Amino acid sequence: MTTDHGYPAVRMHIAGRWCQGETERTAPVVNPATEEVIGEVPLATRADLDRALDAAAGGFEAWRATPVTERTRILHAAADLIGERAARIGRIATLEQGKPLRESTGEARRTAGTLRWHADDARRAYGRIIPTDPGTILTVRREPIGPVAAFVPWNFPVGGPNRKISSALAAGCSLVIKASEETPAAAMELVSCYADAGLPPGVLNLVFGEPAEVSEQLINSPVTRLVAFTGSVPVGKLLAARAGQAMKPSLMELGGHAPVVVCADADPVRAARSAARAKWANAGQVCTSPSRFLVHESIVEEFTAEFVRAAEAVTVGDGLDESTGMGPLANERRLKTMERLTADAVARGASVQTGGEPVDRPGYFFAPTVLTDVPADAELMSEEPFGPLAPIVAFGDLDEALDTANGLPYGLAAYGFTDSAATAETLSDRLQAGILSINHCGGSVHEAPSGGVKDSGYGREGGPEALDAYLVTKRVSHQLVP
Known part of the structure; x- marks a missing residue:
């Protein structure tokens, strides 16, 4: 369903299903070029967020057990769909964010390239074997960290969410991602490409809502194992502190000058x-x-x-x-x-x-x-x-x-x-x-890392370094039984 503006009806994506949410609470979506209200975005309740977290927990177990060849195939299929739908996605992004159509369409096409890069990197998350004592096998393994809580702003409605989604999925993680309420439909169209490519239910969950409410619940949940945020320095410091209190690592791509x-x-x-x-x-x-x-x-x-x-x-x-x-x-x-x-x-x-x-x-x-x-x-x-x-x-x-x-x-x-x-x-x-x-x-x-120093954050997105935050390093020492 679309409006007279060609703007789609916005929905959240939880446990593999598109939904309005538990209540009728919504916020307007405004076209910044005309100041017209072109849609409404549903705002998640605590119950909606709990469902998304439960779905991400189950989705993680299914996705991490999926062979890497199959994960890569699904991600490449999603990239193909993003490329095919770039014109539609770009027009929606322009309606809700305002940038020229060639910029937003170009953003969608670059997003497909980023996803292909990370899909291939999924097959290069190498561990190693370390020479040690006779009778002992010493290895280092890299494993997905777990369900991710991700938060992205409105300035890149397609590329912003995808940098989190593509890295996390390539590493074998599941997500609950809160995209901006000001640019929700572009994120929805992006998630549709992943769903239509065959991503298992619960692996990728998209929500909208009051930022403070959503961040508190997602970060504090025992399901969440990593917090990934792009946005302003003050908000980034707040979320990083909250993650730190819960002893959870975070990836922070913050502002600059x-x-x-x-x-x-x-x-x-x-x-x-x-x-x-x-x-x-x-x-x-x-x-x-x-x-x-x-x-x-x-x-x-x-x-x-x-x-x-x-x-x-x-x-x-x-x-x-x-x-x-x-x-x-x-x-x-x-x-x-x-x-x-x-x-x-x-x-x-x-x-x-x-x-x-x-x-x-x-x-x-x-x-x-x-x-x-x-x-x-x-x-x-x-x-x-x-x-x-x-x-x-x-x-x-x-x-x-x-x-x-x-x-x-x-x-x-x-x-x-x-x-x-x-x-x-x-x-x-x-x-x-x-x-x-x-x-x-x-x-x-997409082939090289981006990220900040000082108050501009920590961690990197893009390049081989992009998967680092989403992986944990495990040392396994196996002494053979005589």
Whole structure:
């Protein structure tokens, strides 16, 4: 069933069945490009969550006993379905999240690639045999940790949930995943692909609900053996503390405030174009989005001029319009934050070179904004904007720029531009981040790990490291009986 908007009726997935939940309690789903209510999302009760946990417990025993060849076959089948349905999934994601259709469809297609990578890695979760005393066999085995409680935000409605789901399932774990109530249907469509591929009932359970209620019950349950979260630093710290109290490991991919260091020997035009493309992607609502631009004083004018040109060339509009280059912010909260951060920076002496205000139309649109002469005490320089704000600050000495870049408690992503191999090595050595890109602003890739340091979290998603959090290492010493 779908609405007049082509938006499907949202359901939870528990124990292999689609359901509304125990009560009629729901929340509205709003199209951020129009501010129209396009659907309702059911909110789980404690009874719903208990059913999901029971299902995950049973699903884990069935899935861990499934031969790895069969698990891999099912996961590849799910990836095929995601690829086949990418256009439909992308349109749904654009309706509820706002990003341009080519971005959301591309996200769905990349999600299929990520799943294929992890499906193949399921067959490479090797243990080892250790030489030891005669008559003794000493082995190290890697086994699935158990049922996982996963929590994901709204900015990547398909790719976000799948990074948790694909890693956990490849490792042999079951899940209860709480996707965002603001973007529920894209997650539902993703889970449908797994279910239709033949995933056994109870292995993957999808719920929605009041975040505090859901997290407390899922994390405190004795069924749950791992907590996996992507989101803000404050919420991540809260959930990590709760998991720690229950002596459960956690995987935390938290926010950042990514510096871009543009050195004196870099091409300012090329650097500005690369950084601007990354800045406006998903309206800046990306945890790795470049968000502090530290540019050498000798090239800052050229860099700024090109960055402003790139910003003014962006067509802001409904993501369903093929001409749109940047869609709306996801909700009114983000819009208000852009206004607050811009006003604070200007009040402290910054200059708005372009943008700086909401777009005069229905929806949560904010113009691509470039600010210069932003002082260090502006909120924008210490608070992750998570939106289309680009503060540009000149520096004279690279050591000074690196001190500024590393001066915040975050360490997720960082970027550097230089034509010097020696300077590139300096940036690689000294920038404190889990993800560093030099001479480009590349995004996450499924064949390499992503994750943060400091307050930006711990653990890695992507690459061979992706399965680590979902596996436990067991030492087995077997003394042969004479």
